[in-house]
Amino acid sequence: MSTEPRLAEVTEPEPAQQAAPGTDQAVKETLEDYTLRFAPRSYRRWTPMVVATTALGGIAYMADFSIGAGIGLAHGTGNALLAIGVAAVVIFVTGFPLAYYGARYNIDLDLITRGSGFGYFGSVLTSVIFASFTFIFFALEGSIMAQGLKLGLGLPLWLGYLVSTLMVIPLVIYGMAALSKLQVWTTPVWLLLMVGPLVYLVATDPGSVDRFLAYAGTDGDGGVNTASVLLGAGVCLSLIAQIGEQIDYLRFMPPKTEANKRSWWTAVVMAGPGWVVLGALKQAIGVFLAVYIIAEVGASAAPEPIQQFKHAFDAMMPSWIVLPLAVALVVISQIKINVTNAYSGSLAWTNSFTRVTRRYPGRMVFVLVNLGFALALMEADMFSFLNGILGFYSNCAIAWVVTVATDIGINKYVLKLSPHAPEFRRGMLYAVNPVGVVSFVAASGLSIAMYFHALGDTLQPYSPVAAAVIAFVLTPLMAVFTKGRYYLRRTDDGIAEPLLDEDGNPSAVTYECHVCRQQFERPDVAACLTHDAVVCSLCLSTDKVGDHVLPAAV
Numbered sequence: 323m324s325t326e327p328r329l330a331e332v333t334e335p336e337p338a339q340q341a342a343p344g345t346d347q348a349v350k351e352t353l354e355d356y357t358l359r360f361a362p363r364s365y366r367r368w369t370p371m372v373v374a375t376t377a378l379g380g381i382a383y384m385a386d387f388s389i390g391a392g393i394g395l396a397h398g399t400g401n402a403l404l405a406i407g408v409a410a411v412v413i414f415v416t417g418f419p420l421a422y423y424g425a426r427y428n429i430d431l432d433l434i435t436r437g438s439g440f441g442y443f444g445s446v447l448t449s450v451i452f453a454s455f456t457f458i459f460f461a462l463e464g465s466i467m468a469q470g471l472k473l474g475l476g477l478p479l480w481l482g483y484l485v486s487t488l489m490v491i492p493l494v495i496y497g498m499a500a501l502s503k504l505q506v507w508t509t510p511v512w513l514l515l516m517v518g519p520l521v522y523l524v525a526t527d528p529g530s531v532d533r534f535l536a537y538a539g540t541d542g543d544g545g546v547n548t549a550s551v552l553l554g555a556g557v558c559l560s561l562i563a564q565i566g567e568q569i570d571y572l573r574f575m576p577p578k579t580e581a582n583k584r585s586w587w588t589a590v591v592m593a594g595p596g597w598v599v600l601g602a603l604k605q606a607i608g609v610f611l612a613v614y615i616i617a618e619v620g621a622s623a624a625p626e627p628i629q630q631f632k633h634a635f636d637a638m639m640p641s642w643i644v645l646p647l648a649v650a651l652v653v654i655s656q657i658k659i660n661v662t663n664a665y666s667g668s669l670a671w672t673n674s675f676t677r678v679t680r681r682y683p684g685r686m687v688f689v690l691v692n693l694g695f696a697l698a699l700m701e702a703d704m705f706s707f708l709n710g711i712l713g714f715y716s717n718c719a720i721a722w723v724v725t726v727a728t729d730i731g732i733n734k735y736v737l738k739l740s741p742h743a744p745e746f747r748r749g750m751l752y753a754v755n756p757v758g759v760v761s762f763v764a765a766s767g768l769s770i771a772m773y774f775h776a777l778g779d780t781l782q783p784y785s786p787v788a789a790a791v792i793a794f795v796l797t798p799l800m801a802v803f804t805k806g807r808y809y810l811r812r813t814d815d816g817i818a819e820p821l822l823d824e825d826g827n828p829s830a831v832t833y834e835c836h837v838c839r840q841q842f843e844r845p846d847v848a849a850c851l852t853h854d855a856v857v858c859s860l861c862l863s864t865d866k867v868g869d870h871v872l873p874a875a876v
Contacts, residue, residue: 432452552787838861
């Protein structure tokens with residue numbers, strides 16, 4: 323007879339409850355936006371299109387215009403457009419399986435990473451990389467906003483950096499409920515202000531298109547060459563980790579059913595990998611506006627979005643309204659993206675800290691930590707060496723995302739060596755899975771060495787390609803070599819109720835955690851080692867002595 327702990331099947335689900343008055347503040351906070359957790363069906367009341375609009379609102383950042391302008395100015399329009407296209411294809415292909423997994427199983431990218439090749443503690447490494455992504459891009463967007471505040475209101479840059487940092491704190495406190503309203507209401511205004519000037523310039527000044535297409539760049543002769551395309555693509559690929567922020571919203575998708583499957587898939591594709599379509603268009607617009615400014619006033623201000631849109635608005639409107647509109651566009655864009663950066667970064671830092679220390683300090687602590695890092699980068703004038711930072715960072719981001727996407731697409735669905743159902747709970751996973759960790763370390767390490775010319779100048783532009791290829795090849799090879807034995811520490815979580823319902827969605831049956839006394843849905847709990855009861859995933863994570871953690875299966 324089996325000695326494994328097992329609970330009787332529960333047939334009547336109860337509605338999930340918010341934390342009762344007097345319970346620990348950390349528990350309350352995780353129930354507001356399900357920090358570090360599976361997002362339960364009882365909380366996911368938004369339609370697929372509302373979730374998609376909210377997720378797409380997070381890509382309203384102005385950095386794309388600067389990135390595109392920087393690549394175009396250095397390498398010319400032809401090389402820049404090809405670089406943008408190559409990066410967009412890679413980002414779309416790798417983002418699709420991640421977006422599907424996040425939306426289908428209602429977990430964020432860190433929880434996906436744990437069960438897709440990295441292990442319970444192995445994904446701490448990638449959480450820190452993702453957190454770095456959020457504060458790097460927060461600093462970039464904050465720098466752009468500070469430029470707008472300086473031009474429009476005369477604020478010194480250092481004060482603009484501080485204002486752009488502090489203003490997002492009230493907005494990011496309340497998680498998905500507040501962010502969905504902010505993104506939905508501001509998106510139409512943002513789209514109008516962004517697209518209107520471009521349409522006007524193309525319609526009224528056809529010569530601007532010819533100048534754009536003919537621009538040769540400062541480092542080239544107008545021809546297309548592989549090195550320039552790959553160098554530009556490497557900068558664009560630094561945005562590959564944006565899929566993590568998209569999934570922070572997509573995890574709140576409703577269950578996929580026969581009735582909503584068309585809108586469900588549309589939302590997942592559009593707000594998941596589809597974000598890069600709009601991102602690539604913004605980068606191309608950045609090249610166009612930079613070339614337009616060069617023809618009008620010179621190259622010095624061309625990479626700054628506030629200057630790009632100021633001159634574009636100047637061509638179509640009275641002078642008295644130009645500056646207010648340009649500043650409004652920059653401020654709206656900065657708020658839309660930086661609430662997402664602060665929110666997603668706080669989740670990533672909290673995730674890492676909680677697993678390493680087995681203590682949950684509250685997400686707001688790490689909102690402030692993330693903002694502190696971002697403010698330090700802004701005060702250090704990161705905008706002046708933007709492409710260097712992004713080119714280096716992209717190697718780590720590519721290695722991580724390609725490793726996880728390959729584990730899902732190849733190891734789960736083709737080789738079937740990686741478990742198909744998602745797993746993220748302590749006790750169910752090995753601490754470290756060499757499949758993902760070795761693949762990631764090898765891919766990022768070698769590509770970074772190439773980026774810093776350690777393997778010669780000829781190979782330097784190929785560092786992002788190396789990161790992607792090594793991760794793609796090594797991930798299935800490691801799964802075959804290890805025979806998939808390091809994915810699951812055990813396959814039985816001690817609960818009779820199936821993890822998924824008849825439609826393949828996470829089960830909505832609820833259980834009470836005997837530690838924190840809150841109700842949680844089936845995927846967020848496991849049987850307790852020492853009691854005939856269940857324990858939620860956060861209480862498992864914070865169990866300092868392991869009293870509740872199930873043993874490894876023999």
